[in-house]
Amino acid sequence: MPAQAEARALLKAIASGDAKALERLFARTETRVFRFIMRVVKNQAIAEELLNEVFLTVWQNANRYEGRSEPLTWMLSIAHNKAISTLRKKTELLGIDEEASGDLVAEEDTPDIAAQKHDKSVKIRACIAELSADHRTVLDLVYYQEQSVAEVAEVLGIPENTVKTRMFYARKKLSELLLARGMDRGWP
């Protein structure tokens, strides 16, 4: 059975109260969902707590899953809502605007990575880490989570045209950051 069809069958079983089905769904998807949350909240303990909340929500709301979207898309949507909500609370509490402080979300350079700064891939990774959470998230959803335009729209709760526009500006910003590091991509 293909992965998504299997996930749909598991959700149906979860809706009827099958806790083992929830465990199987957890085993198949926890890493993807966890990484998606981690990329937003940047904190292992918070991400683990939110991961637990996401699957608890799946357990409690599986009977409301109508099959209009793929199970992973539905779960990423729940994860996004929880991660953004947590990030906003953190921002309000600490007075830090994550969107405006790229340095705070940049991946920390290990000595090894620092030594490889000339490497193109490492530079791109570093610049992606400097993008705003909104821009980084749209890249993650497409390139890593393999979501279509319509699915990204569903996860983020925005129209499809906004998804495309956000992707355009995310890539444009990435090119600008790379140019500032001496890497001219020739676009835009």
Next chain:
Amino acid sequence: MREERLEKLGERDEIEALLPWYVSDKLDAKSRARVERYMDAHPEVMAHLALAREEADATIASNEAITAPGRDALDRLRASIAAAPRRRPSADLLTQISDRFADWLAGFSPPQLALAGAVAALLVLLQAAAIGTLIMERVTAPSYQTAGGEETAGGGYELLVGFSPTATAGEITELLKRLDAVLTDGPRAGLYRLRFPDAKSGDEDRKAAIEALEQSGMVTVVLPGR
């Protein structure tokens, strides 16, 4: 992000925006054909596929560098579901609510019932009062001004929403901020009126808002407004 919604991309920029989905093989047939037609006519765009592939490799590497959750994650989930109530399968909303209420009441002795009933009524009142504060805050805020500064009911559209009893005022505030929505009235028959003043009145925006509300886990029902 509001400026992104307002600014419409030209054809070349839109093709550039679609390249990530093209390299990920996640475009529908129509869009894929459109990208290919454009690249046939503008071969220089072909070179930009390599840029999208570089971005894909870097993004995948960044994600895969994140260590998996701890080994106790599954144990923690088991403990959480053992402690948490579940929705009843395939029951309508009113049945679910009444069943849950009946289950809850069944756990009390008669003297406790009067107190429990009073507590339940108080919780509903407290949530309504908290949400009522949001309505007053939003109504007094100058959020419906045109470029000329005149107050107007404006464009957009409205939806009627019932909030989950477990949703806090803070969570509802964050949801409204994220959706660029304001509470304008309620509760009437348990429903609040939600306005999306900056949204276009088209079906796509409205559908996206309804789906976002339904998936927030904070609403029990969403109905069309005006």
